[in-house]
Amino acid sequence: MHQAESLALLRRVDQRVRLQLSPLAAAIDQQGYYPEEILRGLGEDGAYAALLPTEAGDGPGLVAAMAAIAEVGAVCGSTAFLAWCQSASVWLLRHAAPRAELRSLMTELAAGRRLGGPGLSNAIKHLAGLEPLRLHAEPCPSGYRISGDLPWVSNIGGGHVFAAAAAASDGGKLVFVADCDAPGVRLCDGPPTAGMAGTRTLSVRLDKVLVPAERVAAEPADFAAFIRRVRPGFVLAQAAAGLGIVQGCLDDIQEANLRDGEQNRWLDHSYQDLAAELADLWREAKTLAPQAEAGQVQPLSVLRLRAAVGELCLRAAMSAQLHAGAAGFLLSHSAQRRLREASFIAIVTPTLKQLRREIDLAEQAQPA
Ligand SMILES: Cc1cc2nc3c(=O)[nH]c(=O)nc-3n(C[C@H](O)[C@H](O)[C@H](O)COP(=O)(O)OP(=O)(O)OC[C@H]3O[C@@H](n4cnc5c(N)ncnc54)[C@H](O)[C@@H]3O)c2cc1C
Secondary structure, eight states, X not given: OHHHHHHHHHHHHHHHIIIIIGGGHHHHHHSOOOOHHHHHHHHHHTTTGGGSOOTTSOSOHHHHHHHHHHHHHTTOHHHHHHHHHHHHHHHHHHTSOOXXXXXXXXXXXXXXXXXXXXOOHHHHHHHTTSSOOSEEEEEETTEEEEEEEEEEEOSOOTTOEEEEEEEETTSOEEEEEEETTXXXXXXXXXXXXXSOGGGOOEEEEEEEEXXXXXXXXXXXXXXXXXXXXXXXXXXXXXXXXXXXXXXXXXXXXHHHHHHHHHHHTTSSSOHHHHHXXXXXXXXXXXXXXXXXXXXXXXXXXXXXXXXXXXXXXXHHHHHHHHHHGGGGGSTTSHHHHHHHHHHHHHHSSSOHHHHHHHHHHHHHHSOO
């Protein structure tokens, strides 16, 4: 049953990507166009709802959600990252405290009627021992008052929501979901970035923002366990954006080989090599995703896969640029754009440096 549902979902996404997204990819990259209608359309297609739990447990699930993100990523890495932001928000609420307000928000996000981003890099780095939490929570009679700032949160704006973590004055830590329009929230543009300009990545400043108890996704007693529950699916879905970018690089290489296949034989990382690596990583991703959904995945395996995706992205994008030659050096060429998209996959949390550090620590902690 869910096989047919997944195929139908991917057909809808494929059509939207080819007809609607493909003509916009350059504007998203170079003019910072935020593809809101496509994000909402992907919601109508069921790309985010694939992550919703079903009574019988037979929904399309994380693998289908990842395949949808990857289809988007093959055409536009920025939109794939935005689709990840939206999917990650749904995934987070799926694992949140069972509150009617959060359930209803999850349904709205899954349908693409509301949009939102997870501002959780800080929390994920915090739990890896890399930085303190940047937001502080003061308990108040109806919930918490939150203050502080997050330098980067994508997929936000008027009417959107964001999730983040904060440290309470008594030492407890919590995860909450706030409205971007709530009193005390300020969204600010940062300096221009080298790419991903269409991802509506803003800094968020909070000044005693009231977060009612119904918007607390994880209470202090559940904080660490919540991040542990959520993180594998988060990281796998993010890896899917990278796998999509690699597919885009393969498409560029194939096109370049039609023109200059003879000379391109002298390059490293051929189409066949990269395609084989991509297939291996997909096989692993499809093994790990159902385990992550069941809460039984080995975190180390997820970290290794995510690091391998970042590394493959960098190799594939550089190879696509070299295969495309001078044409690929034009700012308007997709191979040029994918170089920046691939770099982003390696520098977004969990970054390649954080992954390698965590993998090393986990391997050292394993019994010989
Ligand atoms: C285009 C883009 C989109 C992103 N989208 C999201 C998102 O949706 N959600 C999310 O949680 N994170 C997002 N991030 C943040 C990203 O995941 C990393 O956490 C961030 O880039 C820091 O990377 P790093 O770990 O290499 O830290 P470093 O670059 O080594 O920085 C160290 C620390 O310095 C601080 N810092 C870094 N940049 C700034 C800045 N501009 N202003 C103030 N302090 C700063 C941060 O605390 C950071 O952890 C985004 C980043 C970029 C570039």
